[in-house]
Amino acid sequence: MEELLRRSEKLTTVGQLAAGVAHEIRNPLTTLRGFLQLQLETAKLNTRHVDIMLSELDRINLIVGEFLILAKPQATRFEVKDIRFTLGDVISLLDSQAHLCNVMFVTDFGYEECRISCEENQLKQVFINVLKNAMEAMPQGGEITIAIRHHERQLCVSIADQGIGIPEEKIAKLGDPFYTDKDAGTGLGIMVSQRIIQSHQGTFEIKSKVGVGTTVMITLPLYRDDNSAA
Numbered sequence: 001m002e003e004l005l006r007r008s009e010k011l012t013t014v015g016q017l018a019a020g021v022a023h024e025i026r027n028p029l030t031t032l033r034g035f036l037q038l039q040l041e042t043a044k045l046n047t048r049h050v051d052i053m054l055s056e057l058d059r060i061n062l063i064v065g066e067f068l069i070l071a072k073p074q075a076t077r078f079e080v081k082d083i084r085f086t087l088g089d090v091i092s093l094l095d096s097q098a099h100l101c102n103v104m105f106v107t108d109f110g111y112e113e114c115r116i117s118c119e120e121n122q123l124k125q126v127f128i129n130v131l132k133n134a135m136e137a138m139p140q141g142g143e144i145t146i147a148i149r150h151h152e153r154q155l156c157v158s159i160a161d162q163g164i165g166i167p168e169e170k171i172a173k174l175g176d177p178f179y180t181d182k183d184a185g186t187g188l189g190i191m192v193s194q195r196i197i198q199s200h201q202g203t204f205e206i207k208s209k210v211g212v213g214t215t216v217m218i219t220l221p222l223y224r225d226d227n228s229a230a
């Protein structure tokens with residue numbers, strides 16, 4: 001019975017998601033079709049229209065891309081990784097972009113054990129999503145502090161920005177698919193990130209204060225080496 005309930009809940013979620021995706025992809029497709037038709041009727045290329053078509057195509061690509069991360073056809077492979085290196089890779093990846101936006105990354109990793117069992121590419125995707133949101137919340141630039149703390153057998157990664165913050169009534173909506181207030185946003189970053197962290201038996205939490213900043217806290221279970229003599 002419980003299993004049935006769980007499955008039907010899952011199906012509802014999948015159904016809602018599918019409806020959302022179909023809608024989000026149909027909009028740019030309709031625009032594309034309209035503009036293509038126009039090019040055909042006027043028999044000449046309007047470069048402004050072509051620009052719009054390209055950006056609509058990019059949008060579809062972005063949405064489909066985010067879902068591919070979730071769908072992952074191949075079996076997920078969990079490996080033991082030191083999360084400091086995973087974070088380090090993501091920070092180097094975003095560093096030049098951050099520099100251009102006057103954003104500085106400050107790290108506070110500590111020296112304690114940081115090995116976790118994870119699908120590293122998926123975790124990288126989570127950190128990229130969260131760090132990008134942090135950067136986008138600071139149009140004038142600022143600092144993003146990435147800290148690692150330990151609590152019993154859990155590791156906690158916090159990512160704190162000095163950005164615009166999120167009003168309380170909006171916090172509950174975060175993680176709903178397609179919830180975004182950005183012109184070029186997909187509103188999928190947080191949802192995808194939450195699911196990835198869930199599949200790692202972790203937790204994903206957002207605290208924020210308008211005008212002060214936002215902190216995303218991610219906890220993950222530390223790797224237990226059961227073969228080591230205790």
Ligand code: ADP
Pocket residue numbers: 129133134137161163164165166174175179180181182184185186187188189190191214
């Ligand atoms: P997107 O970035 O495409 O809008 P996300 O799922 O990543 O989608 O984020 C959803 C919304 O949550 C954003 O549009 C923004 O309003 C809000 N948000 C997320 N992270 C932050 C942050 N660090 N500071 C302020 N607002 C944020």
Ligand code: MG
Pocket residue numbers: 129132133189190
């Ligand atoms: Mg985002």
